Amino acid sequence: xxxxxxxxxxxxxxxxxxxxxxxxxxxxxxxxxxxxxxxxxxxxxxxxxxxxxxxxxxxxxxxxxxxxxxxxxxxxxxxxxxxxxxxxxxxxxxxxxxxxxxxxxxxxxxxxxxxxxxxxxxxxxxxxxxxxxxxxxxxxxxxxxxxxxxxxxxxxxxxxxxxxxxxxxxxxxxxxxxxxxxxxxxxxxxxxxxxxxxxxxxxxxxxxxxxxxxxxxxxxxxxxxxxxx
Amino acid sequence: xxxxxxxxxxxxxxxxxxxxxxxxxxxxxxxxxxxxxxxxxxxxxxxxxxxxxxxxxxxxxxxxxxxxxxxxxxxxxxxxxxxxxxxxxxxxxxxxxxxxxxxxxxxxxxxxxxxxxxxxxxxxxxxxxxxxxxxxxxxxxxxxxxxxxxxxxxxxxxxxxxxxxxxxxxxxxxxxxxxxxxxxxxxxxxxxxxxxxxxxxxxxxxxxxxxxxxxxxxxxxxxxxxxxxxxxxxxxxxxxxxxxxxxxxxxxxxxxxxxxxxxxxxxxxxxxxxxxxxxxxxxxxxxxxxxxxxxxxxxxxxxxxxxxxxxxxxxxxxxxxxxxxxxxxxxxxxxxx
Numbered sequence: 001x002x003x004x005x006x007x008x009x010x011x012x013x014x015x016x017x018x019x020x021x022x023x024x025x026x027x028x029x030x031x032x033x034x035x036x037x038x039x040x041x042x043x044x045x046x047x048x049x050x051x052x053x054x055x056x057x058x059x060x061x062x063x064x065x066x067x068x069x070x071x072x073x074x075x076x077x078x079x080x081x082x083x084x085x086x087x088x089x090x091x092x093x094x095x096x097x098x099x100x101x102x103x104x105x106x107x108x109x110x111x112x113x114x115x116x117x118x119x120x121x122x123x124x125x126x127x128x129x130x131x132x133x134x135x136x137x138x139x140x141x142x143x144x145x146x147x148x149x150x151x152x153x154x155x156x157x158x159x160x161x162x163x164x165x166x167x168x169x170x171x172x173x174x175x176x177x178x179x180x181x182x183x184x185x186x187x188x189x190x191x192x193x194x195x196x197x198x199x200x201x202x203x204x205x206x207x208x209x210x211x212x213x214x215x216x217x218x219x220x221x222x223x224x225x226x227x228x229x
Numbered sequence: 230x231x232x233x234x235x236x237x238x239x240x241x242x243x244x245x246x247x248x249x250x251x252x253x254x255x256x257x258x259x260x261x262x263x264x265x266x267x268x269x270x271x272x273x274x275x276x277x278x279x280x281x282x283x284x285x286x287x288x289x290x291x292x293x294x295x296x297x298x299x300x301x302x303x304x305x306x307x308x309x310x311x312x313x314x315x316x317x318x319x320x321x322x323x324x325x326x327x328x329x330x331x332x333x334x335x336x337x338x339x340x341x342x343x344x345x346x347x348x349x350x351x352x353x354x355x356x357x358x359x360x361x362x363x364x365x366x367x368x369x370x371x372x373x374x375x376x377x378x379x380x381x382x383x384x385x386x387x388x389x390x391x392x393x394x395x396x397x398x399x400x401x402x403x404x405x406x407x408x409x410x411x412x413x414x415x416x417x418x419x420x421x422x423x424x425x426x427x428x429x430x431x432x433x434x435x436x437x438x439x440x441x442x443x444x445x446x447x448x449x450x451x452x453x454x455x456x457x458x459x460x461x462x463x464x465x466x467x468x469x470x471x472x473x474x475x476x477x478x479x480x481x482x483x484x485x486x487x488x489x490x491x492x493x494x495x496x497x498x499x500x501x502x503x504x505x506x507x508x509x510x511x512x513x514x515x516x517x518x519x520x521x522x523x524x525x526x527x528x529x530x531x532x533x534x535x536x537x538x539x540x541x542x543x544x545x546x547x548x549x550x551x552x553x554x555x556x557x558x559x560x561x562x563x564x565x566x
Binding site for chain 2: 021022023024025026027028061064065066067068069137140142145146162163164165166167168187189190192193212
């Protein structure tokens, strides 16, 4: 049976098609970059590669590991990021870390302030009601990998969050699924996942899995990137 | 027959090397990384072999009216294999008939002076060690697994090596010493660790009815390998999984291949990072001694034709040998029928 879906607040018009991180550990860079691009006028995707590179530099973490939320927000605020065309996303994790660097002139840089908020379903709903997309950091569980045909993630009985699988998505709409409060998330697993890369998560699904939430504030002036710096 | 201990060891080891060459064993073993199949060698030599309960005996070599080997049932596979290699040594070295009990094979430290001073048992032991555990086989497994000499000081590494070469943990420790890969003190430290705590550590919170079976740790290093275990063995598959990118290992085939899934967890050693790869750790048990080929793939469920990693290996969990003919002989007869 297809559950009835009622949409209360929908910010999908702020975004372009869902993007694809491929096999790399860059979900947080995609969530942050897309949230950033979605809060700018028009849709012009920003460079995930640059945001991830800066966050890993700040955290002294290799490109083969995930990023931390603190370093990602710091990178957006202090370093900014160029358009996607300024440093296009690399399909594979760089092997030669020493040569992992942006082109000499990636173009204009865009900085954005960001804040970590209360990690709750209600807080995510409130942001969406204020037309603010929000990053959700969640522990996944098996049902998340296979949303139902109508785009709703339905947990199997007894399914519990897996603390090791820490993933980031963007909440882009809120509403109800089958009478239960729900949020529509934009993933970075391509358009083949869920419905065009999006899926509905109910409050019962989100609450035990959500461990962090962040939103972006106003523009900040970011320094122009130069290789010499 | 050798006249002294050193001569007996040399004669046994040389005979094992010659047989490897004559049967093309090294060429056949390279790459797949399994153990040397002693029973297949006996079959290849057309030596009569029978498995049966042998009260008080582990094995016997008889030469009247013609050479033949008896191996006791009811022992663990690595013991059956060593006994078979020992009896094969008696045959190849044209020894007198020999009835081998636990004192002869298990309680005597391999390659120590023969109590009867006729060096027949010393020669057969040297043959068994040389045949089952040649240095090239150990070095090959270490290269495949990425184990360096310093890793051979870790009991958990030596235990996994012992499973792959089909020998007991203790015999593997002594062989490492014999080849100069560890010294006598290091071997002594290794020998003080018993396999049980290593099995407990591998199984984490899964508690089997007993810890008699071995516990294999299979990783991407075992790609293309041949895994030969016993019906009561368990195994833990540990693979890197990029689940936060949507890619997951599908273990459904494990169940269709005759294994029971006992535990399935994802682990991470990075509590701060978001989106990093995890270690998928699946514990499984063979049901009804399965034998075949296992193929696992890491892919996105909605993109089934685009795996980013695969693990395939041949497995045989039908050991140990049971009453009657050896498994290899039965299979050959069935194929010929």
